[in-house]
Amino acid sequence: MTRPYNFSAGPAAIPAEVLEQAAAEMLDWHGSGMGVMEMSHRGKEFLSIYEQAEADLRELLAVPANYKILFMQGGGLAENAIVPLNLSRAGAVDFVVTGSWSQKSQKEARKYASEVNIVASAEDTGFTTLPDPASWTVSRGASYLHICSNETINGIEFHQLPNLKALGSDAPLVIDFSSHVASRPVDWSRVGLAFGGAQKNLGPAGLTLVVVREDLLGHALPACPSAFDYKTVADNQSMYNTPPTWGIYIAGLTFQWLKRQTEGSLTGVAAMEQRNIAKAALLYNAIDSSQLYVNRVAANCRSRMNIPFFLRDESRNDAFLAGAKERGLLQLKGHKSVGGMRASVYNAMPIEGVQALVDYMREFEQKHA
């Protein structure tokens, strides 16, 4: 069966092999007589799924032993509250605002943190640049500094995480890596906590991944709900309450798929990174070399995962989208706050899908020249 290429920003495409395996196991997982959705989360069957998923993710992302992996619920938006509820006790929290998601995060944090400081913002460039870390005015004694390491809507990515120590800050770095988790390695030496919804690059909506350094556990504000207290979640192996079992299972199948991917001598996330670099280069080159399409993001912070672009003649938007759909190129409409088009090219998107998009873009441009 050939499927269309799905460029959705999220929930997003899942590798066909993963969906096929889940379909085959839907009614009877490994001879247990039960589907995964029907199992007790405390039974040995689900525990084996959980433990394998955790171990595979730890290996794929090279998560150090002093970091806990938590499988939670509530999505990225709930984490915007859960992070300050857990980490803001020490004092002010710092934010770098580089697009829609970090903007949302800092607004939510104001409900819980005693003080929120915007230490840098790219709003003045319409979110097309990343403020140079050397210019950030980090607060003294902040409880953490939050960035969105890939801005899904604006198409801005940190290609290097900031080194807060070098900026004179002891604050742990918090990253919202929802939309580029597992697309590239993570430099954990610079990160205190990372969170992400699964529905971009790991699996279905409903599962939220949190990776947190152990020394950050156990400092929650008294008002923090128990089910959202990272220490309670960690002490109970993410089973203080019923975890999103289906999401963990599908993410686990995706982790196994990732482990099977190779690119030359590279495997797993390192292999994906090579592919993602090639996919992004193919599409950005097509945009930059055309008269019709434009992407306004500075070259040093263009996202490999979410590539917004505009038609210089916006009256052709609907025709562009209709023609794309006819060719099996789905969900290319840009976010409503930005307009235009957006191609999200997560791990599940093969380079053939990007090539098909680029071919269509050239054909459309020629036809309308």
Ligand SMILES: *Cc1c(COP(=O)(O)O)cnc(C)c1O
């Ligand atoms: C999608 C996304 C979110 C929101 O996640 P929800 O699961 O809808 O709460 C947060 N941050 C980023 C960077 C995202 O891409």
